[in-house]
Amino acid sequence: MIRSLLILILLLAGLNGYAQFITNSGIPITNGALVTTNGSWTSDAGTVIVNNGVISTTESFVNNGSLDPVSTGGFILRFATDKNFNAGGSRMGFLVKDGAGTALVSRTISVRDSLVLKNGLTRLLSATDTVFAGPGARVSSNPSSYVEGLVARAGNGDLVFPVGRNGMYLPLKLYRMQAQRATVSLIDAPAGYSAGPGLDSLINFPYAWKVHEKAKTDTAAYVEVSYPNTLPIGANPIVVREVAGLKYASMGARFTSNTSGRVTVRSYSKRLTGMFTVANGFKVDLVTDSLALVALYQSTGGPSWSLKNNWLTGKIDTWSGVTVNGQSITALSLPANKLTGAIPDALVDIDALQTIDLSGNSITAIPDFTLNDQISALNVSNNKLSFASLEPNASVPGLNYSTQAALGTASESLIAAGAPVQLTVNAGGSKSQYQWKRNGQAVAGATAPVYAIASISRTNMGEYVAEVTNPLLPGLTLKSAPQRALAYANVSGKLMVAQNEAATKGSLTLFRVTPAAYDTIGTVQVQADGSYTFQKVVLDDYQLLGFADTLAYSRALPTYYRNTIFWEEADVVPVENNLNGLTIVSALKPAPASGRGSISGYLEEDDGNARLSEAQRVKRIEGAGVSVRRVERTGRGKEEILVLVAYVFTDENGEFTLPNLPPAEYRLNIQYPGYPMDESSFITIPLGTALQSQVSVEAVVQNGKINVRKRVITGIAETRQYAQVYPNPAVDFIHLKFEGATDRQISLVDLNGSAVVTTASQDAEAVVDVRRAHPGIYLLLVKEKGVAVKTFKVSIE
Structure with missing residues (x-):
């Protein structure tokens, strides 16, 4: 109202x-x-x-x-x-x-x-x-x-202060200002000032601009004044700054125009606070130009440069990489010199500068060198520049801009399946053209600096890289640092030891299915009700292994989802969204066998790198599941039934023994997820009586499969074929005589596959001290240059 x-x-x-x-x-x-x-x-x-x-x-x-x-x-x-x-x-x-x-x-x-x-x-x-x-x-x-009166501004960018006096518009402009607050006033130029460094003479300019900054961090790249050409102009007008002793010092005559009745003079400036006016500068000013080089040194990590002889200390013509002709700096050459960061605008202000080589550094930005029409060659290749810096310089003669580092930094984001994702890159430049690629393939319609994924899923997650070109800079493609956007879900269920009995203790292990050995993603413990949860599982194909605690459930075996002890027969779990209710019912170990036979051996992996020695190339695998199943055939003998008889794990030396096996035909299986058994190798093992009841094998993971070979155990009657072994039985020492000397390792191994004594010899004879061994039957394993060549069966009394 x-x-x-x-x-x-x-x-x-x-x-x-x-x-x-x-x-x-x-x-x-x-x-x-x-x-x-x-x-x-x-x-x-x-x-x-x-x-x-x-x-x-x-x-x-x-x-x-x-x-x-x-x-x-x-x-x-x-x-x-x-x-x-x-x-x-x-x-x-x-x-x-x-x-x-x-x-x-x-x-x-x-x-x-x-x-x-x-x-x-x-x-x-x-x-x-x-x-x-x-x-x-x-x-x-x-x-x-x-x-x-007073005009103040705050913020970033090229900012004008619209001041005037006595009927004249006399604005001051600060380029690339970054300030909390800068205040400008216009005053009558004080009397009594004289020309200082870098000045030829004063021109009796009647006004001065005073700038006051709020904080010492307030800066601007250039200060520019504009005034009617009815005021004094001078032969080489230049912006000057008040210095101690009633003097003005040159700030460099870097841009001057006289059009439409107005004069504009621009010079560079690090700090804002000060009093500025206009005077005559030298056409070539080595003092002012040296300040531009000082700014370069300070802003690009000069103390860490590879080559910095005499910089800031000696005469300017002795500074490494600087060429001076007469009173003019004509060339700057600092290739591969560990320059970092942005090149200051002041470098453009060196009027006589003709050639610049800053290649092979870590420069992130360069000024607009087109403002200096003397430059005939500019090499900024192999740096970290974007089109924001390169595009304004596209017309510089002799510009070399090839090979720039990736834009931004690599990142990896884990996002809940179905959530939105935004990928961003900024290559700068008004003409830049973008194309996002996922896992190396172009994404249709993704042609802007920002690519928005409305709902991340297994079909669109992956590694994204933006490739950016610019028609003004042909031949150069800038790439963003890889941005990995991966979707995740949760996987949960229960581990049971029987259909109606949950495992109160135990663990679940999640394996990512890969062409080679499966990746172990993680292991979690079950809760008291047998439940488990894997959180933030990256969408992919997995296998799930449950293992009830054997202290609480002595017969429990590692069991894959849904109910098998063999990863080859396990169900693959494709994770697309949250999965619940994945229940595993534990398989149980069979009752102990009652025979006198055994199958023993070891499992090792050979990465196949021929440039490495065997010791570097081959490693033993601990914790692999080893089982044997008895082969039973139907009446006509055409169909096989495999009955689980025994299951053990390889020890820290990759060794295993399956004892107490009665005479039968057995099928050996070694569980190393991702590597199947080589069906053509020695995995069907017949056990007989006497010497035929003890079989030793060596299993090697090689070329994507587990290959099993029978280890030949040589008895006393066979020793002359390779070496003499005596005495046998032995009490204190066992002697071996070989046909010649070489680098050998002899190990006394018990029937569980554990080495009791190991000794090395490079002679034709060797002695093994067995005094610490308990009485019993052992294997004497001989390796030459790291390769197992012979095994003897010996007795210790």
Whole structure:
């Protein structure tokens, strides 16, 4: 109601074209629309204005109360003549100055969104008041509309400070500014200053710009001034900075234009705080140019360069990689010199620089070298540049940009199946063209810097790489560092020791199915009710192995899902989403056999690398399951039935023994998931009586299969074929005589496959100390150069 009444009063105030005077005596005002006042506005000290719309006025607007700082709206000042403006508070959304008259501002103005100076001046009546444009605020101005007083800005980018004086528009622009807050004022140039380093002479320029930074970290790459060409110009105008002793020092005449009645001069600057003006610089300024090289050294890790002779210490013409002709730096060559980071803009400012070689480093950004038309060769190949740096330099003569490092860093994300995923790369450049690839294959429609996957699954997860080209830089393809996006699900169920009895103790192991040995993903323990859960399982094909605790369930065997002790017969578990209810019922070990035979041996893996010695190439495998099944045939002998007889595990030496086997034909199986038994090898083993009841084998994982060979055990009657072994039986020592000397290893091995004594010999004779061995039957294993060549059966008394 108050707002509506106010609008009505304001509209009535403009009737008949007569100037009106509006006075508000403390009524709170909330505006969310467009309000136009055609008369002078005055509010007393008790007035609170909340302006979330637009207040447009052609006459003075003075609020002696307050403007709510949360207001998002702003003001349009359409002053035809000089008028007062006081919003009652500093914070507002925007301010537009229009009309030829001057806005006489009596307090600080802070805009969040925009400051638009279309016409007429904005004059701050107090020397301490400021027009401040916050981070991201848009500022526009022109020679007929600017601020007389302090102008402050915050944020990043190329930011203009629209100041002027004495009827002249004299803006200052800071390029690539990164600042919490920088404040600019325009003053009359103080008298008594003289030319300092890098200057030819002063030109009696009448003004100076003062910049104050809020923090020491506030920086800008370039400072640029603009002024009417009716002011002094000079032969080589240059921006200068005040230095100690009432002097100005050169900042480098790096860009100068004189067009449309205005002069623009740009130079580089590290810091913001200072007083700047315009003077005459030397056409070639070795002092200023050396500062550009100092900036290069400091910004690219100079202390860690490979070659840095005399940098920052000797004369500039002795600095390694720098070529000086007369008073000019003409070449810079620092290839493969461990430069890191961004090349500073100051390097462009070396006017006489013709050739640059920065190849083979770790440079992440370069400035726009087209600003220096003297450069005839620029080699930035083999660095870490993106098109953001390369595209502006595409027209530089002799540009070599080949082979840049991957964009970004490699990453791996694990995401719940069905969740969205966003992949991002930024190669820069306005002409860059993108193509995402998954596992090396192009993804249809994925041609933007951001690729969004609406729902990740097994069919679209994988390793993604974006390839980026740019028609302005032919022959170069930038690639993003690999981004692996993998989907996961949970797998759960129960381990049972019987159909109706859960295992209260035990473990589950998850194997990823692969062409070679399966990957062991992880092992979890069962809960008291036999339940288990594997969390965050990457979508793939798996096998699941349950093993009830043998202390609680002595006959339990490792059992694959759903119910087999052999991985070859196990069900593959394809994980696409969460899986529940995967139940395994444990297989049980058979009752002990009662025979006198045994099958023993060892399991080892040979990686097949011929460049390695056998000791490096071959390793024994611990924990593999070894079983034998008795072969039983049907009446006609054409069908086989395999009956499990015994099951053991290989020990830490990869060795095993299956004892107490009665005479029969047995089928040997070794469980090393991913490697099947070689059916053509010695896996069908007949056991007889006497000597034929003891069989020793060696199993080798090789060429993707487990190959089993029978180990020949030579008795006393056969010893002369290879060596003499005596005495046999022995009590203290066993002697061996060979036909010749070589590198041998002799081991006394018990019938469980464990080595009791091992000795080495390089002579034609060897002695084995058996005094620590218990009485019984043993095997004497002889290896030559690491290869088993002979086994003898011996007796210890």
